[in-house]
Amino acid sequence: MSLPHAILTALLEKPSSGLELTRRFDRSIGYFWSATHQQIYRELGRLETDGLIRALPAEQPSRGQKKSYEVLPAGRDELARWTAASQDPKPHRDPLLLRLRAAAVVGTAGLEADLRRHLQLHERQLAEYREIEERDFPPGRDGTGDRLRHLVLRAGIDLETFWTQWLRRALEDFPGPPEG
Amino acid sequence: MSLPHAILTALLEKPSSGLELTRRFDRSIGYFWSATHQQIYRELGRLETDGLIRALPAEQPSRGQKKSYEVLPAGRDELARWTAASQDPKPHRDPLLLRLRAAAVVGTAGLEADLRRHLQLHERQLAEYREIEERDFPPGRDGTGDRLRHLVLRAGIDLETFWTQWLRRALEDFPGPPEG
DNA sequence: AATCTCATGTAAGTAGTTACATGATTAT
DNA sequence: ATAATCATGTAACTACTTACATGAGATT
Numbered sequence: 103m104s105l106p107h108a109i110l111t112a113l114l115e116k117p118s119s120g121l122e123l124t125r126r127f128d129r130s131i132g133y134f135w136s137a138t139h140q141q142i143y144r145e146l147g148r149l150e151t152d153g154l155i156r157a158l159p160a161e162q163p164s165r166g167q168k169k170s171y172e173v174l175p176a177g178r179d180e181l182a183r184w185t186a187a188s189q190d191p192k193p194h195r196d197p198l199l200l201r202l203r204a205a206a207v208v209g210t211a212g213l214e215a216d217l218r219r220h221l222q223l224h225e226r227q228l229a230e231y232r233e234i235e236e237r238d239f240p241p242g243r244d245g246t247g248d249r250l251r252h253l254v255l256r257a258g259i260d261l262e263t264f265w266t267q268w269l270r271r272a273l274e275d276f277p278g279p280p281e282g
Numbered sequence: 283m284s285l286p287h288a289i290l291t292a293l294l295e296k297p298s299s300g301l302e303l304t305r306r307f308d309r310s311i312g313y314f315w316s317a318t319h320q321q322i323y324r325e326l327g328r329l330e331t332d333g334l335i336r337a338l339p340a341e342q343p344s345r346g347q348k349k350s351y352e353v354l355p356a357g358r359d360e361l362a363r364w365t366a367a368s369q370d371p372k373p374h375r376d377p378l379l380l381r382l383r384a385a386a387v388v389g390t391a392g393l394e395a396d397l398r399r400h401l402q403l404h405e406r407q408l409a410e411y412r413e414i415e416e417r418d419f420p421p422g423r424d425g426t427g428d429r430l431r432h433l434v435l436r437a438g439i440d441l442e443t444f445w446t447q448w449l450r451r452a453l454e455d456f457p458g459p460p461e462g
Numbered sequence: 463a464a465t466c467t468c469a470t471g472t473a474a475g476t477a478g479t480t481a482c483a484t485g486a487t488t489a490t
Numbered sequence: 491a492t493a494a495t496c497a498t499g500t501a502a503c504t505a506c507t508t509a510c511a512t513g514a515g516a517t518t
Contacts, residue, residue, distance in 0.1 A: 104377045105505080111384045121469055135380050136373035141506070143471060167514070168469065178388060185384045186392025189377060191400060193316035194441075197284045197369060199434050200315050204291045204365045206430035208358060212366025220371060249455055250386035254379050257448055261374075264444055268437055275429055285477080301497055321478065323499060347486070348497065 105145050106154075108135045110173055110181040113155060117172040120146055133231075133258055146171060154180055202272070214276045221269040228262035231255060285325050286334075288315045290353055290361045293335060297352040300326055313411075313438055326351060334360055382452070394456040401449040408442035411435060 112123055112131050123146075124139040126132070137145075149155045154177030158170040173181075198220065205213050239252045292303055292311050303326075304319040306312070317325075329335045334357030338350040353361075378400065385393050419432045 103504090104375070104380055107384060108380055111380070111387055114387045119469075120471090124469095131380075131383065132373065134374050134376045134383075136375065138507070139469090140471080140508085143469095147471095181384055182388040182391070185381050185388055185390075186396075188396045188399065189381075191403060192377065193312065194314050195284070195316065196314045196437075197372065199437055200284055200288055200291070200311075201365050201369075202430050202434050203311065203314075204287060204361055206427040206434075207291055207294045208362040208365055210426075210430070211362070216366075216368045219368065223371060246390075247386040250382050250390070253452055253455065254382050254386075256451075257376075257379055260444055260448060264440055268440065271436075272433055275433065283476090299497075300499090304497095318479070319497090320480085320499080323497095327499095 104135060105137055105141060106149055107181055107184050108137065109142065109145055109149065110154065110177050113171055113173045114178065114181070117158060117170050119168045119170045121168075122170075134254070149177065153177075210276065214273065217269055217273055217276070221266060221273070224262050224265040224269065228259065228266060231259045231262060235259065284315060285317055285321060286329055287361055287364050288317065289322065289325055289329065290334065290357050293351055293353045294358065294361070297338060297350050299348045299350045301348075302350075314434070329357065390456065394453065397449055397453055397456070401446060401453070404442050404445040404449065408439065408446060411439045411442060415439065 108127075108131055109123065112118065112126055118126065120139065120143050123142050124137075127135075127137045127142065146155070150157065150171070153174060155171045155173050158172055201213065235252075235255055239248065239255065244252055288307075288311055289303065292298065292306055298306065300319065300323050303322050304317075307315070307317045307322065326335070330337065330351070333354060335351045335353050338352055381393065415432075415435055419428070419435065424432055
């Protein structure tokens with residue numbers, strides 16, 4: 103149940119319409135909680151029904167008209183409650199690691215090219231994160247909110263760094279020394 | 283569509299019953315592709331219907347009787363096809379990073395205790411992975427399959443190492459220096 | 463008028479989760 | 491015989507994905 107809270111966070115940072123939220127989920131927030139526009143519109147409807155957000159008054163007919171939302175006090179309370187609540191880490195699901203495990207059984211044929219492609223994608227993402235860090239967190243003091251946001255970005259940078267290193271290491275084993 | 287392939291991999295490594303698979307998904311395979319027994323039984327049924335696996339002949343009445351499965355040639359082919367096929371990396375979803383982002387907006391009250399708990403859990407997982415590495419991959423030469431399995435385990439070790447380090451760093455900021 | 467883009471949605475399907483049901487075997 | 495555990499399942503629900511629909515405003 104993280105999507106509503108992701109949306110509440112995004113709306114608290116800045117009141118937005120569905121499409122604007124969708125755009126922000128393609129960068130920023132979406133780096134660690136992705137969502138499509140269909141999910142977002144549905145969830146906006148629920149949050150409004152539940153009284154956690156409201157449409158900014160600007161006389162909107164139903165369709166095709168931009169509709170912006172802001173967070174109500176009940177929404178902020180719910181987000182604070184959720185943030186403080188204890189949550190178990192969800193089990194990981196990583197298809198790439200699964201594929202390597204499968205390759206250990208059925209062979210590595212055809213796998214190398216896709217590993218190289220993944221390496222490129224992770225390198226690109228890492229470069230993007232580093233640009234954001236340079237732009238948004240120049241050396242110097244951060245405020246409390248900035249410090250936390252910087253910490254989250256560092257997680258992204260370190261994770262992408264890990265993947266690029268791990269993939270390079272994996273590729274060193276391809277096609278691999280002859281089997282014993 | 284990774285669960286059927288996770289099951290095929292597990293069954294190729296060793297033919298098993300549903301419950302045995304469930305146990306193996308609680309360790310080993312489950313470290314990077316978790317599944318509950320309900321998912322596994324449902325998927326075993328589908329795989330059997332599709333002719334990718336079959337129940338080992340041992341006259342099984344319907345319920346309460348152990349039923350083991352093995353992979354058929356069509357199943358091995360499908361796994362090899364899937365392993366070699368190009369796949370885009372799925373977007374990440376990390377509730378903990380989301381919570382830190384939310385905390386940047388609504389405050390960090392109540393968050394520290396859960397971060398400490400997560401740190402403990404990751405430390406335990408890391409210790410477990412290291413034991414497995416010592417036991418299953420002692421220094422020396424690995425075969426090709428072993429090399430790949432070791433590589434996958436190293437990913438687990440490195441990821442857990444990252445999380446423990448990141449969480450320690452995050453906790454250094456709690457309750458945090460006074461706000462600017 | 464036709465077309466393109468912006469913006470909001472509906473519908474259907476798949477995957478995963480949670481709660482519960484039931485038969486078979488073993489231990490007390 | 492009762493209870494605990496092993497083993498296999500059903501049912502209902504939630505979250506996510508994919509494909510499509512539709513209105514409004516701008517462009518040609």
